[in-house]
Amino acid sequence: MAVTTVPTGAPARRVARDRHHRGASRWIVLAGVTLGALVMLVPFAFMLLNAFKSPGEYSSNGPLSWPSELYTQGLRTYWTQVDFPVKLWNSALIAGSVAVLGVAVSLLNAYALGIGRVRGRLWIVGLFLLANMLPQESLIYPLYYMAKQVGLYNTQLSVIIIFTVIQSAFGTYLLASVLGTFPRSLLEAAALDGAGKWTILWRVVFPNLRPSLAVLLIFFFIWTWNEFLIPLVMLIDNRTQTIPVALASLQGDRLMDAPTTNAGALISLVPAIVFFLIFQRTLARGITAGAEK
CATH class of the missing domain: 1.10.3720.10 (MetI-like)
Structure with a gap:
C-alpha cells in the first residue's frame, strides 16, 4: 500500500517567516516610540541644564552651553522668594x-x-x-x-x-x-x-x-x-x-x-x-x- 507523505517544511518555514516579520515590526514600533520619547525629553534636558547655570554664564554662553560649575543659588532663591x-x-x-x-x-x-x-x-x-x-x-x-x-x-x-x-x-x-x-x-x-x-x-x-x-x-x-x-x-x-x-x-x-x-x-x-x-x-x-x- 502506498503511503502519502505530507510535506511539513513549507508550513514551518511560513510560520518562521511570519514570526520574523512580526518581530521586525515590533522593533520598528519600539524604535519609533523610543525616538518620540527622546524628543519629548529634550525640553526637560534643557531645563535641567540651565537650572544649575549662573545668570552671567547663561547670558554669555547661551542656553545650550554646559555649566562650568554647579550653581545652586537659583534653587535657593526660588524656594525662599515664592x-x-x-x-x-x-x-x-x-x-x-x-x-x-x-x-x-x-x-x-x-x-x-x-x-x-x-x-x-x-x-x-x-x-x-x-x-x-x-x-x-x-x-x-x-x-x-x-x-x-x-x-x-x-x-x-x-x-x-x-x-x-x-x-x-x-x-x-x-x-x-x-x-x-x-x-x-x-x-x-x-x-x-x-x-x-x-x-x-x-x-x-x-x-x-x-x-x-x-x-x-x-x-x-x-x-x-x-x-x-x-x-x-x-x-x-x-x-x-x-x-x-x-x-x-x-x-x-x-x-x-x-x-x-x-x-x-x-x-x-x-x-x-x-x-x-x-x-x-x-x-x-x-x-x-x-x-x-
Missing part, C-alpha cells in the same frame, strides 16, 4: 481634594445613569460630553462672578469646587458608559438576596470598578495639579496660590533671570514625578484590567 512649601501644600490640597471628590461624584452620577436607567439617560450623558468640550476661557467670567457673589473668591475651596465639577463631568461620561454594560445578572442576584441600592453600589459595583476608579483618581490629580488659568484668576493672594501660578507670577512681577526660572520649574516638576512613580503600578493595573474587561 515660599515654596506653602505653594506645595496648596497644590497638594487642591489636587488631592479634587481627585477624591471628583471620583466620588463621578461614581454616584454614573451609578444613577448606568445602573438606575433614569429617564433621558442618553441626553444627560450627551450633556456631560458637551461639558467636556467647553474651553475654560468661556467659563472664567461666570465662575469669577459667582465666586465673588458667594464670598469664595481667593480661596482654595472655590478652585476645589470648580475642578470637582469639571473633572467629574469627564468621569461621569466615562463611568456611565462602563456601567451601561454592567452584567445585569449580578445586580439581580444581589437584589434577590435583599441588597438595597447602596449595598449594591458598595458591595457589587464598587469592587468591580476599583481599577477604573484608581486610574481616574491619578488622572484627576495630575490634571488639576497642572491647571493654570482658573487658579490664576481665582487665587490672587500669595498664601493661596498654587505652584504653576506662583512660578508664572514670580517670573512676570519680579523679572527673574532664566536660570532661576528653570530652577523653579525643576523644583515644581519633582512632586508630580514622584506622585506618578508611586502610583505607576496602580495606573498600569487599572489600564490592564480595563483592557481585559
Whole structure:
C-alpha cells in the first residue's frame, strides 16, 4: 500500500517567516516610540541644564552651553522668594481634594445613569460630553462672578469646587458608559438576596470598578495639579496660590533671570514625578484590567 507523505517544511518555514516579520515590526514600533520619547525629553534636558547655570554664564554662553560649575543659588532663591512649601501644600490640597471628590461624584452620577436607567439617560450623558468640550476661557467670567457673589473668591475651596465639577463631568461620561454594560445578572442576584441600592453600589459595583476608579483618581490629580488659568484668576493672594501660578507670577512681577526660572520649574516638576512613580503600578493595573474587561 502506498503511503502519502505530507510535506511539513513549507508550513514551518511560513510560520518562521511570519514570526520574523512580526518581530521586525515590533522593533520598528519600539524604535519609533523610543525616538518620540527622546524628543519629548529634550525640553526637560534643557531645563535641567540651565537650572544649575549662573545668570552671567547663561547670558554669555547661551542656553545650550554646559555649566562650568554647579550653581545652586537659583534653587535657593526660588524656594525662599515664592515660599515654596506653602505653594506645595496648596497644590497638594487642591489636587488631592479634587481627585477624591471628583471620583466620588463621578461614581454616584454614573451609578444613577448606568445602573438606575433614569429617564433621558442618553441626553444627560450627551450633556456631560458637551461639558467636556467647553474651553475654560468661556467659563472664567461666570465662575469669577459667582465666586465673588458667594464670598469664595481667593480661596482654595472655590478652585476645589470648580475642578470637582469639571473633572467629574469627564468621569461621569466615562463611568456611565462602563456601567451601561454592567452584567445585569449580578445586580439581580444581589437584589434577590435583599441588597438595597447602596449595598449594591458598595458591595457589587464598587469592587468591580476599583481599577477604573484608581486610574481616574491619578488622572484627576495630575490634571488639576497642572491647571493654570482658573487658579490664576481665582487665587490672587500669595498664601493661596498654587505652584504653576506662583512660578508664572514670580517670573512676570519680579523679572527673574532664566536660570532661576528653570530652577523653579525643576523644583515644581519633582512632586508630580514622584506622585506618578508611586502610583505607576496602580495606573498600569487599572489600564490592564480595563483592557481585559
